[in-house]
Amino acid sequence: MKSALISAVAGIALAAGTLAANAAELRLSHQWSTKDVRHQVAQIVADEVAAADVGLEIKIFPSKSLFKPREQYKPLSRGQLDMTVFPLSYAGGQQPAFNLTLMPGLVKNHDHAARLNQSEFMQALEEKMADDDVMVLVHGYLAGGFVGKDKCITGPDDVQGQQTRAAGKAFEQMLAGAGASIASMASSEIYNAMQTGVLTAANTSSSSFVSYRIYEQVACYTPASDFALWFMYQPLLMNKSTFDGLSAEQQNALLAGAEKAEAFYLEEAKKQDANSAKVFADNGVEIAQMSQEEFDAWRALAQETSYKAFVDEVPDGQALLDLALSVE
Numbered sequence: 646m647k648s649a650l651i652s653a654v655a656g657i658a659l660a661a662g663t664l665a666a667n668a669a670e671l672r673l674s675h676q677w678s679t680k681d682v683r684h685q686v687a688q689i690v691a692d693e694v695a696a697a698d699v700g701l702e703i704k705i706f707p708s709k710s711l712f713k714p715r716e717q718y719k720p721l722s723r724g725q726l727d728m729t730v731f732p733l734s735y736a737g738g739q740q741p742a743f744n745l746t747l748m749p750g751l752v753k754n755h756d757h758a759a760r761l762n763q764s765e766f767m768q769a770l771e772e773k774m775a776d777d778d779v780m781v782l783v784h785g786y787l788a789g790g791f792v793g794k795d796k797c798i799t800g801p802d803d804v805q806g807q808q809t810r811a812a813g814k815a816f817e818q819m820l821a822g823a824g825a826s827i828a829s830m831a832s833s834e835i836y837n838a839m840q841t842g843v844l845t846a847a848n849t850s851s852s853s854f855v856s857y858r859i860y861e862q863v864a865c866y867t868p869a870s871d872f873a874l875w876f877m878y879q880p881l882l883m884n885k886s887t888f889d890g891l892s893a894e895q896q897n898a899l900l901a902g903a904e905k906a907e908a909f910y911l912e913e914a915k916k917q918d919a920n921s922a923k924v925f926a927d928n929g930v931e932i933a934q935m936s937q938e939e940f941d942a943w944r945a946l947a948q949e950t951s952y953k954a955f956v957d958e959v960p961d962g963q964a965l966l967d968l969a970l971s972v973e
Contacts, residue, residue, distance in 0.1 A: 669891065673728035674706045676714035676833055681856040682913045683730045686783055686881060686906045693902030699894045703728065714831035718882075722777040727887050730783075732879045733770075734813040740773050741959045747813035748955070749947040750940070751969055752876035755915045758786035766968035780888060782903040783881035785910040788869035788918050789850040790935075794839055797865035797931060798846050800939035801946050810835055810847040812877060815951035819943070822950035835859055848875055851921035860928040867933040868922040872940040881906065 673691070677683050684707050691703035712720060712729075718736035720726040734747035745751070752758045761767060762784035771781055789812070791798035798804055805824035811817040817827045828843055832853040838844040839862035847859070851869060860866070869875065881903065888896060926932050956962040 669700070669895070670702045670704055671727040671887070672706060672711065673703050673730075674709075674711040674717055674726055675730040676709040676717075676831060677707060677730075677853070678856050679707050682787075682852050682910070682917060683785075683879060685913070686785065686910050687728075687730050689906040689909055690782065690881065690899065690902040693905055694895075694898045697894075697898035697901070699892070699898045701891065701895045701898065709831075709833060714833060718777075718779070721882060721884055722779050724778070724884050724886060726884070728782070728881065728883045730879060730881050732812070732877055733882075734815075734877065737814055740777065741955075742770060742773055742961070742965055744814050744955060744959075745962075745965055745969060746770070746878035747876075748815045748966075748969070749819050749874050749951055750944040752786060752788075752873070754873060755786065755788065755911065757972070758876055758878075758914075759784075759911055761969065761972050762786070764968070764972045766965065766972060769965060769968060774882070775885060778885045779882050780885040781880045782883050782899065783907045783910060784878075785880055785907065785914065786876050786878050787850040787852055787914050788873045789848055789854070789875040789877065790869050790873075790918075790921075791846065791848045791867040791875075792839075792854065792859055792863040793865045793867075794845045794863050797867060797933035798848075799867050799933050799935045801942050804846060807846040808844050810838065810844050810849070812849050812875070815947070815955065816848060816875070818950045818954050819947045822946050833857060836862060839863065850875075850877060850879075851917040855917075855921050855924050860925045860930050863925075863930060865931040865933055866922065866925040867935055868925070869918040870922075870934055872935045872937065873918070874935065874940060874943050 673687055675683055687705050694701050694703055715735045717729045717731050721729050733743045737744040801823040804820055807825050808828055809820050809825040810828050810830055811820050821827055832849040835847050836857050922932055
């Protein structure tokens with residue numbers, strides 16, 4: 646009887662020890678405020694994992710409090726960071742193929758973006774991420790537009806001579822081709838650059854335009870509407886080895902939370918554009934619209950600059966570009 650009791654106690658202790666061994670805190674970093682949709686996506690995953698009660702906690706570090714905006718992919722790939730919501734093109738220096746996730750005119754609208762997320766094109770990018778010990782938990786594209794400190798930006802002629810911030814290498818190439826001077830910086834730095842005269846124009850996501858209160862510094866805003874030139878892939882990523890090291894229950898909780906977050910991300914992304922236009926208008930900023938003719942002019946310029954440079958610089962660039970363009 647005594648030996649049976651000892652065995653039972655030992656069994657309970659072993660089970661408790663196993664649970665304790667699997668208990669973990671994951672660190673998730675991003676550059677945005679807690680009001681931003683990308684923080685909300687992270688929070689959904691964290692909340693769902695907490696509710697699953699599987700001995701796993703996700704601690705979120707917002708507002709670039711843990712790593713600088715562009716310096717999160719390397720620590721993620723090295724296991725120094727567990728998770729991040731991250732514009733993948735920021736890591737284009739490490740993986741040039743990632744620059745294709747911020748290519749002018751490549752994505753038509755949010756539903757098209759969702760189809761890209763489930764395509765062979767995305768599978769090819771995920772294989773490259775896996776080489777860096779990185780995996781995607783939540784897919785998501787956000788649209789964006791242009792702001793001008795003194796004038797509206799709708800067509801290529803409007804940026805000639807402007808000091809412009811562009812999100813990503815491909816947009817910098819296209820805008821430089823239109824005669825703009827380029828100042829590279831994270832979206833979180835646009836406000837101060839506008840305020841101090843370093844920038845006279847910028848493009849970024851609708852969400853960032855609002856969360857960073859850019860409406861306080863500009864005269865005109867061209868939001869994404871019928872014609873959206875700017876789409877940027879901004880997924881929730883995770884270190885693959887960290888994920889693989891979790892228990893099956895913890896992995897399932899993460900994946901279930903990610904599924905819920907991805908559905909929210911898509912719907913919320915659609916709302917961001919209209920909401921941003923309203924916020925800017927409510928703050929006295931002129932709202933401009935890009936025409937079909939202007940969109941076509943941008944795309945023609947992109948084909949001569951961004952698309953061409955990508956294919957020239959990336960060994961499998963043409964194949965990747967063709968995969969992306971094949972998604973209807």
